[in-house]
Amino acid sequence: MTPDEPVFRVRVEAATLDDLRSAVDDLEPDLGCRAVARAEGDGFAIDVYLPGSRLATTRSATVTVLADETENGLARQAEVGRDNRFAARGEVPRGLGLKE
């Protein structure tokens, strides 16, 4: 089962937290893992996720499409282990830290 419609990562930017909150309330997006706004320039921003059919503008905020996350994710599925690299007991994983 694959998704019916592409989902885009979208940046919502507003001058105040209240403006940002009301813009997000209007858009009713997927808020990602947790709805954390960050200070950006003179205002605030949050990245959210919206299907193409619900991309919209709002009065209180700027909405910028950043990426098609469905397309990205489907492409990334090629970068997932196919079998089991650790099927043999002697295959001990190694971390990315330098041991020195």
Added chain:
Amino acid sequence: MTYLNPAEVESALENLAAAYPSATELITCPNPTHEGRTTRVLRVGTRSGVDGLLLLGGVHAREWVPPDALVSLAADLLEAHGLGTGLVYGGQRYTADEVRHVVEGMAVYVFPCVNPDGRAHSQTADPLWRKNRRPHPRGGGCVGVDVNRNFDFLWDHTAKFAPDSRVATSADPCDRQVYRGPSAASEPETRNVVWLLDTRPDIRVLVDVHSAVPVILHAWGSDENQSTRPEQTFLDPRFDGLRGRPRDSAYGEYITPADLGAVSALSQRMRDAVKAVRGVDYPVEQAYGLYPTSGASDDYAYSRHFADPAKTKVHGFTIECGRTFQPSWAEAEQVIREVGSAALALALAVPAAPPG
């Protein structure tokens, strides 16, 4: 290298336990997932009776980097300890003494893939899948529960929060993202985490590694913190229906100045350790962000001691690592180093935190 699939995560833990028997314990979680998968936790540490740090990954299926990051960290700690070396993550260096201090002076419980059913679905079918794979209660098409809304902390949001608080959870099984489940701790994935906290009272800190923002979150997620009105807590039903609004005086979640100081300091240690890797800033914030959250692991861990003073006080954190759910593997490697560095800095700082 590529992202680990769920079977690889479990095999990786088994092989680490087999390769380093004197420094590990392989713990099998008692509750198989809806699709019948068994998950494991690797305890890294040579001694018993020491303080524990629990690291969770893979709670949200589409956040692919955290399970790989936690397997990498466990492997790094064990290999460096065995060789007697330090560990270097980009610009951040941990000495051999620090590695020994962590492996011999505390217990690091690594639970890399809490929700393997969801991860398998995200990695092979719907990449933006977030929840677990609980079948629809009446055989309908709406699958899955958000494990990070299923913990027993203010779980029943319609009763506990203000109607206009827009708490980020849902009682609708067809909510694609944040369905809270049919009851608190209904899900096997949730119950496995609860079981660990119940059976391992040495655990004093929980870090749930998610993605992406990035940011480091500490208590509370339910309402804005306040330290002057101790009667305003999640336990008091007089405040049901008032919680969760921003900038009001009717309710704020109570936290002592000492605890707020402790979690702020520990968060800052992680932020510094991340930044040293390659300069990326993970700001520190209270988990109450744009909206309140209920049923999340970090608040649940910290709340246990208030609901039952016989339980260990567990400080709960969430790291939102990286900028996207599924970065290229080259970028994922950098995020893995950032998470490893943060976790090691926290492990080194835990014994210095006030016992509370």
